[in-house]
Structures are given as structure tokens and as C-alpha cells.
Amino acid sequence: MSQPTIESILQENRVFPPPEEFSREAAIASLEDYQQLYDKAKADPQAFWAELAEKELHWFQKWDTVLDWQPPVAKWFVGGKMNISYNCLDRHLTTWRKNKAALIWEGEPGDSRTLTYAQLHREVCQMANVLKELGVQKGDVVGIYMPMIPEAAIAMLACARIGAAHSVVFGGFSSEALRDRLNDAEAKLVITADGGYRKDKAVPLKEQVDLAIANNHAPSVKNVLVVQRTGQKVHMEPGRDHWWHDLKLNASADCPAEPMDSEDLLFILYTSGSTGKPKGVVHTTAGYNLYTHMTTKWTFDLKDTDVYWCTADVGWITGHSYIVYGPLSNGATTLMYEGAPRPSNPGCFWDVIEKYGVTIFYTAPTAIRAFIKMGEHLPKARNLSSLRLLGTVGEPINPEAWMWYHKIIGNERCPIVDTWWQTETGGFMLTPLPGATPTKPGSATFPFPGILAEVVDLDGNPAADNEGGYLVIKHPWPSMMRTVYGDDERFRRTYWEHIAPKDGQYFYFAGDGARRDEEGYFWVMGRVDDVISVAGHRLGTMEIESALVSHPAVAEAAVVGKPDELKGEEVFAFVTLEGDYEESEALEKELKQHVVNEIGAIARPGEIRFTDAMPKTRSGKIMRRLLRNLAAGQEIAGDTSTLEDRTVLDKLRGGA
Ligand code: 7RM
Secondary structure (H helix, E strand, C coil): CCCCCCHHCCCCCCCCCCHHHHHHCCCCCCCCHHHHHHHHHHHCHHHHHHHHHHHHHCCCCCEEEEEECCCCEEEEEEECEEEEHHHHHHHHCHHHHHHHHEEEEECCCCEEEEEEHHHHHHHHHHHHHHHEEEEECCCCCEEEEECCHHHHHHHHHHHHCCCCEEEECCEECHHHHHHHHHHHCCEEEEEEECCCEEEEEEEHHHHHHHHHHHHHHHCCEEEEEEECCCCCCCCCCCCCCCHHHHHHHCCCCCCCCCCCCCCCCCEEECCCCCCCCEEEEEEHHHHHHHHHHHHHHHHCCCCCCEEEEECCCCCCCCHHHHHHHHHHCCCCCEEEEEECCCCCCHHHHHHHHHCCCCEEEEEEEEHHHHHHHHHHHHHEEECCCCCCCCEEECCCCCHHHHHHHHHHHHCCCEEEEECCCCCCCCCCCCCCCCCCEEECCCCEEEEECCCCCCEECCCCCECCCCCEEEEECCCCCCCCCCEECCCCCHHHHHHCCCCEEECCCCCCEEEEEEEECCCCCCEEEEECCEEEEEEEEEEEHHHHHHHCCCCCEEEEEEEHHHHHHHCCEEEEEEEEEEECCCCCHHHHHHHHHHHHHCEHHHCCHHHHHHEECCCEEEECEECCCHHHHCCCCCCCCCCCCCCCHHHHHHHHCCCC
């Protein structure tokens, strides 16, 4: 099992048409239907989105202008007023869905909870009132640092309800990383839990919040709302920290949703790039609601009887768009699972599918590769016949893993939707529509209707068939990121100038290389920048380098991705030491732990190689290409003539 290589993907020519019984029941039931929809959207994108916005969402007030596009600044449904929490909750209460399961939750220790739409609405209203009581106002930012429990979704919806923007920080991030994000967003309040369960252990969360905001290090944070999850002992600072279960006792369940302007800030979500600190990706209300609604509806071909499970964490965009907002806006039943496959319970995912009769299962290639390794006897020992549709996200899926997923989990009858998108895009950009699109293992197939995607060269010229290039989007779409929080200039530079605009045509580019085959299928090849993907988590190599050099022993650090069978990539760090330090196993361990403290366990280097010098060009740039070759244990490929000191390479190899 390995990552897709250009060779393996070029040889991939299997095609899987949608199963007939699936197409028969599907909303978009043939390639012709898709093509028609796509053409219609392309001919008049504004009319296309306006029609759907009218039909699919509730508005307090209709918009005046569908799209105001002053590149690269887009405003959608200008003048409209709506609330995404209303669309996810209130509007379902006047239908039979009132008592339908909105959220099914399975806790790691085996506890569980189901909230109907009416119950979820009640909890959200109560938390919204508590936030107001604690001084949160429309326009404020609230940090959310939570385990995978219903209150994570409740917190997001409660913020949206009162017009506060949320900034969810993945619970696996360290207190340092949390602090940076809280400060950048100037969060007024943090919603957290005493702890959460991760792989048979109760991990502390409130303690991390304490560390993040101690000594006035995050001065904007005035209050902390704490959900009791594990019962572990935590410090509660009087006047600042409040238990949710205490405040809930007197919280009214009456809290009308605040009418929000279409372009009001909905949330900030931090993501890694190739340079600088993580960027606060800004998403706004109406366009995000519409796009996540439509992509959930069509890509998962949602039916009212579906039990839909996305295994992501709410700390990532996938959790935002496809655990919380997209499914709930559609009135679907969304399942949330606190656990993860672990040695004590390697079949836990299949247990969850069997227990709840999951019909749609959406996970990441890295998880699939781990399942393969754990053995097919595990899924085979469970009844997975409820499944009707499978999905993947996060990285290119290697055809072998795709075939295993198709055969062993899907029993050769479930279509697979390989969805390519990003934190920045808000929702699916390239994806099959399961009743319509013949799939090819490893290809995210075609653009969603309304998305004009292309593979181009640096001058913006379309690449020839099967020729690699940059994957760009050429027309604004409703859920596109609006800016980098507090840094419009960085937004422009990062996403819109890599490929220079020409003749008024702007190209959105966020870092992936791709090619299109002769039938128009897109094959995403992976990042072309210094962003790596470890177990589907996006990390900037520079962030890890900064973490390393903040340790007194480290003079210089260069981080690259090393191909890894399971995780896709692993963090591989080259480090030169300050004069007074000597390499040792103890120091290696210490540096790894240092990265964990600075960023979080997901960034822990798998390997650190000490070196006397880095391979550099004459202008002093570290030659990462060489380091990537070295990390992968490959021969150095390509030109090394620009290398300043060739003996450096021999020394580095010697360490291999
Ligand atoms: C949703 C998410 C975005 C990056 C993106 C790609 C990679 C995501 C796929 C994929 C190939 C896919 N958001 N990526 N999905 N590559 N095929 N289906 O992952 O912001 O965290 O990462 O992930 O490189 O640029 S993210």
C-alpha cells in the first residue's frame, strides 16, 4: 500500500458506472442530468444559485444582488437576511422532522445520546442565552475547543444563532497553538470541556485553556464556559469560568435567531499554509449555508431515511460543513462519534455502522489504509448491509485503497464519492454525483455544478490532456473564503496572485497540482507548496520549523514530508544544532516533545536527522527537493548544480 504515484495513477483506467439500483432512486440520475445542470450553472451562475437559494433556504429578507464581484472580493446575496441556525433547526420544527433524530452521538466509552431536531433546537437556544448572559454580542468571536460531543455542535449553532462568529480549534492542538488562534481572532469567550476521551484515555482540555490564557496571555478572553464530559478535576477561576450545566439550569429555551446579513461573519477557521503563521480563513453566512446545503444534498444524494456519518472532527472544515451545517440544513440525521479505531477496539467503526444502520459513510484515505492493515476480518464480522454510499476526503486516495473500500466496505454495490475541496473552498469543488458519475479509482472526477475548475500553467493557459498543472477555480462560488482574518493583503497574495490575473480573469489557486485526462476527469496530484498532509491533517512545514528553532538547541531546521504507507506523509525534520549542543537520542526525544508542546501531537516529527549543514543554493535557500529525496531514502533526483557545498549531501546521506 502506498501513496499514488504518477505512474500508478496514469495506469488507472478502471471505470465504475453508478449501480443501476442507485441511479434509479437518485435525484441526479445520469451523466446527462449532471451535464445539463452543469451547463445551466455555467451559462448563468447567478441565476443558478439564486434559484436554489430561493427554493432551498429560509430568508428573513430576500437579497437585492446575487453576486457583487470585485476580484478577489466576492459578496453573495447582498441585502439578504437569514440565519444558518434557523435553517438548520427552526424551519424543521414545523414539519414532521420535529421529532426526527438530528444528531446521533456515540461516545468513546460507549455512552450515547440522540437529539431530535426539537431537542437540539432547545439546547442551542439555551446555550445561546447563556452566551448572551456572559456578555457575548453579535459580531463577537467565540473560541470553541471541544471534544467530539454534541455540545461542540450545539456551541457552533448557538454562536451562529446570536450572530457571534465561532473559531473552532481542534482539541488536539496544544495550549500554545490555541493561544495563538484565540489572540488572532480576539476571542471574547471560550467554550470547552473538562476533557475528552481519546484512545482509552481522558485527555485534559480545560487545563490547556487555562495554560493558553494564563497571565493575561490571551487578554481578549473574559469568560470560559465549561462542559462536563469526563468528570476529571479542573480548576474553575471564580468570575471567569462557568459550568455549562449550572448556567443551563436557569437558561430560557426561547431565543429567536438573529437575522444576519448574508455577508456577516459566520466563522473563522485556522489552516496551515506554506508561509507564516496559520491563516484565519473567513466564511460568511448565506453563501456558505447555500453551498454546504446543496453539496450535501446532491453529493450524498440525501434521502430522509439516511443515517449519515462523517468521521471527521468538528475542529476541521469537514466537521463544520459536513457534520454540522450541511446535514442539519437538509434536515438529515447526522452521526457524531467521539472515538477512533484503537488496539483495544479496532472494529469500532464497523460496530457503529451496524448499531445505527449507517447508510452514508464519509471518511479519509488515511483511515481506509489503517483499516486495510487491521484486516478485513473486522468489517466482515459485522453487518454493513445498511450502507448505500461511501465517501472520501482529505488527500488523494490510492487506487488500491479505493478498491478495498469498494469491495470490502461497499460490497461492490456502493458508489464512492471522492471529494476534493479545502478549508478555503467551504464545500466540495470536485466530486462525483453518485447516481450520475462513472467513477475512476483515485479521481475526484468532475466539478460540482457552478464550479469552473481548470488545470493551467503559470500563465493561466489550460494544460493539455494528461499534462500536469495548477488546479484553479475561475468563477466565484457561494462558499468561497472571503478573506484571511485581519489580513486582506495576505488573502490576495496567497490565493489570487500565484497565477496572475489576465484580461480580467482571476484564478483562485490554493496549492494543489492536478491533471485532467482525455475524458475530462480531474486527478489531484497533491500539494505543490510546502504544505504536507499527515494522516489527512494539513500542516505547514514552516510552522514545524518555527517550533523547532524556538528550542534553544536548534540553530536551523528544515522539515519535509516523508512518504508513509498509512499516514500518507510523516514529518521528517533535518536539524542543525547550536554549538554547545550535541546530538543524542535524548535530545531527539526532547525536540519531538517540544513540537508537540508548541503545536500538538499531530505535528510530532516521526524522525529527526541531525546534520552539520543544510544543502543550500548559492543564494542561501534550503534545497527541499533534495531533503525530500533523502527523507524518502531515494537517490537524489534532478539537478544539483545550484548546490553550494556538495560535500553536505554526502554527509547527509551518510546519516541514512
Ligand atoms: C477538506 C480538507 C485541503 C487539502 C487540499 C488537497 C487535500 C482534500 C482531497 C485532497 C486529493 C481529495 N480541507 N485534499 N481532499 N487531495 N483528493 N479528495 O481536507 O484544508 O484541510 O486540506 O487537502 O491537497 O488542498 S483542508
